[in-house]
Amino acid sequence: MRIVVLLKYVPDIASDRRFAEGRVVRDPAEGSLNELDENAVEAALRLVEALPDAEREASEVVAVTVAPETADITLRKAYQMGVHRGVRVTDDALAGSDYFGTAAALAAAVRRLEAEAPVDLVVTGMAALDGLGSVVPALVAEALGRPQLTLAKSVALEGRTLTVTRESDDAVETLAAPLPAVLSVTDAANSPRYPNFKLIMAARTKAVETWTAADLGLDPAAVGAAGARSVVVDSAPRPPRGETELVVDKGEGGKALADFLIRNDLV
Amino acid sequence: MTRPTALVLLDGPVSDATEVRSSVLELVTIARSLGRVDVVTLEAPSLEVLAVLGAHGVEGVHQAQLPSSLPADARHLTSVVAAVLVAAVRRTDADVLLAPSGFSAKEAAAVAAARLGAGLVTDAAAVSWDAEPGGALRATKRVFAGSWDVTSTVATDPAVVTVRANAVVAETAATPTHPEVEALPIDVEAPAVTVVAREPKPRTTGRPTLEEAAVVVAGGRGTNGDFGPVEDLADALGAAVGATRDAVFEGWFDRYVGQTGVTVAPRVYIGAGISGAPHHRGGMQASQVVVAVNNDPEAPIFEISDFAVVGDLADVLPQAAEAIRAHRARGAQQ
Ligand SMILES: Cc1cc2nc3c(=O)[nH]c(=O)nc-3n(C[C@H](O)[C@H](O)[C@H](O)COP(=O)(O)OP(=O)(O)OC[C@H]3O[C@@H](n4cnc5c(N)ncnc54)[C@H](O)[C@@H]3O)c2cc1C
Ligand SMILES: Nc1ncnc2c1ncn2[C@@H]1O[C@H](COP(=O)(O)O)[C@@H](O)[C@H]1O
Numbered sequence: 258m259r260i261v262v263l264l265k266y267v268p269d270i271a272s273d274r275r276f277a278e279g280r281v282v283r284d285p286a287e288g289s290l291n292e293l294d295e296n297a298v299e300a301a302l303r304l305v306e307a308l309p310d311a312e313r314e315a316s317e318v319v320a321v322t323v324a325p326e327t328a329d330i331t332l333r334k335a336y337q338m339g340v341h342r343g344v345r346v347t348d349d350a351l352a353g354s355d356y357f358g359t360a361a362a363l364a365a366a367v368r369r370l371e372a373e374a375p376v377d378l379v380v381t382g383m384a385a386l387d388g389l390g391s392v393v394p395a396l397v398a399e400a401l402g403r404p405q406l407t408l409a410k411s412v413a414l415e416g417r418t419l420t421v422t423r424e425s426d427d428a429v430e431t432l433a434a435p436l437p438a439v440l441s442v443t444d445a446a447n448s449p450r451y452p453n454f455k456l457i458m459a460a461r462t463k464a465v466e467t468w469t470a471a472d473l474g475l476d477p478a479a480v481g482a483a484g485a486r487s488v489v490v491d492s493a494p495r496p497p498r499g500e501t502e503l504v505v506d507k508g509e510g511g512k513a514l515a516d517f518l519i520r521n522d523l524v
Numbered sequence: 525m526t527r528p529t530a531l532v533l534l535d536g537p538v539s540d541a542t543e544v545r546s547s548v549l550e551l552v553t554i555a556r557s558l559g560r561v562d563v564v565t566l567e568a569p570s571l572e573v574l575a576v577l578g579a580h581g582v583e584g585v586h587q588a589q590l591p592s593s594l595p596a597d598a599r600h601l602t603s604v605v606a607a608v609l610v611a612a613v614r615r616t617d618a619d620v621l622l623a624p625s626g627f628s629a630k631e632a633a634a635v636a637a638a639r640l641g642a643g644l645v646t647d648a649a650a651v652s653w654d655a656e657p658g659g660a661l662r663a664t665k666r667v668f669a670g671s672w673d674v675t676s677t678v679a680t681d682p683a684v685v686t687v688r689a690n691a692v693v694a695e696t697a698a699t700p701t702h703p704e705v706e707a708l709p710i711d712v713e714a715p716a717v718t719v720v721a722r723e724p725k726p727r728t729t730g731r732p733t734l735e736e737a738a739v740v741v742a743g744g745r746g747t748n749g750d751f752g753p754v755e756d757l758a759d760a761l762g763a764a765v766g767a768t769r770d771a772v773f774e775g776w777f778d779r780y781v782g783q784t785g786v787t788v789a790p791r792v793y794i795g796a797g798i799s800g801a802p803h804h805r806g807g808m809q810a811s812q813v814v815v816a817v818n819n820d821p822e823a824p825i826f827e828i829s830d831f832a833v834v835g836d837l838a839d840v841l842p843q844a845a846e847a848i849r850a851h852r853a854r855g856a857q858q
Contacts (some may be wrong), residue, residue, distance in 0.1 A: 357644075433717070
């Protein structure tokens with residue numbers, strides 16, 4: 258079994274996240290692996306670990322990120338969890354990609370891996386915490402022409418059939434699809450493992466492969482800022498909220514709360 | 525230039541035959557500011573639904589006719605909804621496609637945009653023409669837990685935008701219309717995904733849905749498992765009830781607000797027994813007014829609150845609910 262996990266490099270949500278010149282500032286000191294992608298790594302590793310010995314030994318989990326040079330921390334973290342191989346796709350031509358450019362680059366990376374040996378499954382997180390789009394998994398599936406099982410709360414593989422349960426906006430569903438497929442998992446699907454000492458040590462010296470847009474046969478006019486179908490024209494921090502009106506409850510706190518709502522015409 | 529057309533997805537099932545979701549009417553209101561409004565639906569609209577759409581100025585209603593070979597449950601799959609959106613855009617020659625910002629609608633809108641070669645903005649809070657009608661579209665959204673506003677332009681025709689609930693207040697049209705339903709034949713291949721089971725979630729009767737509500741009362745770990753006071757205050761205010769992920773994982777409630785849960789941006793958000801962790805804030809910080817009740821004066825949620833009570837929610841919420849009920853009763857008498 259060969260699984261590709263897609264990992265995004267994002268500014269830490271506790272850091273001072275900001276825009277400059279229409280792009281998210283990706284300060285290396287604040288960059289981290291999108292937390293929700295740890296669930297994707299965990300899901301991939303568990304699927305492999307559940308296989309019979311011989312199949313498990315022959316399996317490979319490859320992590321792929323489309324990101325700037327400073328993003329190796331994402332792949333390092335994946336190695337610590339037990340991922341076998343990491344690829345970073347970096348190219349100036351990819352900077353400023355929109356959802357479609359990103360999905361095109363990710364799909365091209367999967368195809369390149371596919372040229373070596375079949376890729377049975379692509380696993381992603383449910384959302385990138387910088388943009389909260391939750392659309393890249395569906396777009397990668399579309400670009401690869403593979404079925405998509407997104408936002409899985411639980412995942413089961415039987416033979417070549419992948420079954421997930423998910424909660425959509427208005428229903429609880431069980432969906433199934435044959436491999437090869439694209440899977441996205443929610444943060445409820447599993448608890449990501451803590452890396453053990455052996456893997457942490459091994460991850461230090463593990464190499465990261467780097468690919469360019471040309472390596473993937475991407476048309477530079479179709480990706481990055483050149484191919485983007487939407488452009489950020491304005492970005493500004495919102496003014497901070499005003500002072501907090503703080504009341505300490507001495508028996509009248511509930512009334513004060515109601516009064517605040519009434520006085521501001523919010524009831 | 526000719527008047528542009530904006531197509532709106534009538535998302536999923538309407539709550540009952542006579543009602544159109546408020547989030548859809550908000551989309552229609554935005555669409556009207558952009559041009560002629562058409563809607564596309566996967567379900568047969570009732571006469572009442574058509575009347576509501578007419579009052580809001582919808583000029584065309586396109587009802588997807590899916591192949592009879594397609595299993596009924598498969599109509600909700602992303603690939604099928606995307607095929608419907610693409611067919612409707614082509615039929616109406618729409619310049620803009622507007623969809624809600626729920627997970628399913630976003631995926632379908634994205635796949636449709638991919639097939640149409642269209643640009644996409646997700647979770648927009650405002651949409652307008654950039655310079656001239658039918659030119660580039662301008663969409664503004666709030667990002668980084670409500671701390672930044674970002675405006676993008678989409679130059680493709682059509683442009684695809686998903687809009688978050690409560691972005692505008694729905695308004696009826698100055699000139700009502702009398703839309704008729706037109707059949708929209710859809711040609712889709714059998715999806716590779718099988719729907720093994722599908723259980724629609726019961727819609728909480730009497731309470732608005734969390735995504736759409738103008739007022740949200742949410743409870744966290746501080747409820748200690750008793751959501752009674754939270755629900756009581758919500759009902760006094762006609763609000764939706766939400767929770768934190770921790771409270772949901774404990775099994776105390778079923779839906780949570782936050783980056784991995786539901787993103788809300790109501791007029792008023794009231795958080796009780798909630799610390800205000802970054803993941804939770806990411807899903808509510810765009811709310812207009814934030815109120816918090818917490819017995820810890822150092823609770824981080826106070827930093828982003830307009831009004832805060834340091835106290836035990838089990839005392840504060842019932843008293844507030846009582847006072848609001850009394851206020852409402854006074855209003856009703858006058
Ligand atoms: C990848 C990831 C994604 C996540 N996504 C989300 C998300 O989308 N949404 C979300 O909510 N969380 C999410 N979380 C969890 C989040 O990080 C916090 O753990 C969670 O929001 C905390 O919930 P809480 O405020 O209910 O609990 P706590 O942080 O334990 O806070 C409880 C609060 O209640 C107060 N309190 C206690 N007793 C009382 C009382 N009697 N009266 C008044 N106040 C009282 C305490 O002072 C405290 O401030 C996510 C976590 C991860 C790792
Ligand atoms: N640049 C990227 N590189 C690798 N994976 C990505 C990238 N962007 C998005 N993804 C994957 O797609 C998921 C959803 O991202 P998004 O649709 O941007 O919210 C993430 O959790 C990642 O698994």
